[in-house]
Amino acid sequence: MKTRIALALVFGLFLPLLAERAIGADDRWRNLSPREKDRVQRNYQRWKSLPPRDKEHLREEWNRYQRLPKDQQDRLRQRYNDQRRDRRED
């Protein structure tokens, strides 16, 4: 009985957290511009077709990127966007 109560409490606390994350993702998706949505969809399709090794590499890069300081993240993103814009203009 005690185990059941403990499990119910754990899930009771855990589920709202999961729901909050999912709702957050939904809101964030709605707030994306059509171009950003396109990019996310394209990347997702590409991700599905990647070999497992590349997927793993990308996950590692993602973890590394998240560990970078915020200002460096912003700088890299800015640089990436600039380069992409330049490529498009060329």
Place this chain on the structure above:
Amino acid sequence: MTNRMQGLESACKEYEEDLVLHYYGENSEDDRRRIAQHLSACERCRVFVDDLRRVLPQMAKAEEMPQSFWDSYYRETVAKLAEQEERKYWWRSWLTPVRGWMVPAFGTLAGTVLVVGLLFGKGNLGSFVERPSRNIPQEITADSNQLEFFSTMDLLESLDKLEQQDGTQSELQKTHSSRVTLYKGIA
């Protein structure tokens, strides 16, 4: 009912049905004569007929209803049938206001709105009519971290290169600032 029936004495088997008909006066003249003859000779059948006279009127007695009951009964039945009909075709009430002159009026209004929308939208129907939301895969919306990952994925693929460029630029900036300091020192 059972108690009442228990009061009936049994008659001669072959006369039982005829005796009931005799009681109601529904048998032929010959039968009536034959039964009367039998009754004068048979005590059991006489008792049976007496019992029929006693019991049957009680069984057939119907409850008398006042006239007012029958008046309201008809009205209530009609009202209940109408209510049932209304419940069955509830959607008709929605169409009632759209009947008559409103149908062409609504059609004209819808057509006008469409034409104005197309003219002012410069043929861009997408800006005029909101597009339905796309089917988003569950993997993307599972949590905000996933969404962030997929929107940053192309950046991640060139993360190494971007970091190198960032590092080179930082070095260049450092060299530039040290040269400026050195130049200022000499001057």
